[in-house]
Amino acid sequence: xxxxxxxxxxxxxxxxxxxxxxxxxxxxxxxxxxxxxxxxxxxxxxxxxxxxxxxxxxxxxxxxxxxxxxxxxxxxxxxxxx
Numbered sequence: 721x722x723x724x725x726x727x728x729x730x731x732x733x734x735x736x737x738x739x740x741x742x743x744x745x746x747x748x749x750x751x752x753x754x755x756x757x758x759x760x761x762x763x764x765x766x767x768x769x770x771x772x773x774x775x776x777x778x779x780x781x782x783x784x785x786x787x788x789x790x791x792x793x794x795x796x797x798x799x800x801x802x
Contacts, residue, residue, distance in 0.1 A: 729751065729753065730745060730753050732753075733753065733754050733755035733756075733759050734752050734753055734754055734759070734763060735754060735755075735759040735760075735762050735763055736755065736759055738755040738759075739755075740753055740755055743755060746759070746760045747760075748760050748763055748764060749767075
């Protein structure tokens with residue numbers, strides 16, 4: 721695809737898609753452009769929620785493995801001693 725046809729990453733807001741031509745550009749995490757502080761904040765909140773979800777998933781799985789009983793055979797019944 722010729723360069724003139726490809727969209728440049730600074731052409732549109734990463735959240736709402738609004739054109740960034742002739743306007744202020746708000747950046748986040750190095751190279752992610754936004755049209756406003758509000759769109760940038762929305763992305764930051766989405767990233768934070770995703771990171772919390774991943775962190776919770778990892779810690780939840782670890783705690784499950786600590787509390788679960790490994791496969792063991794347990795014999796039950798009554799023993800009579802004479």
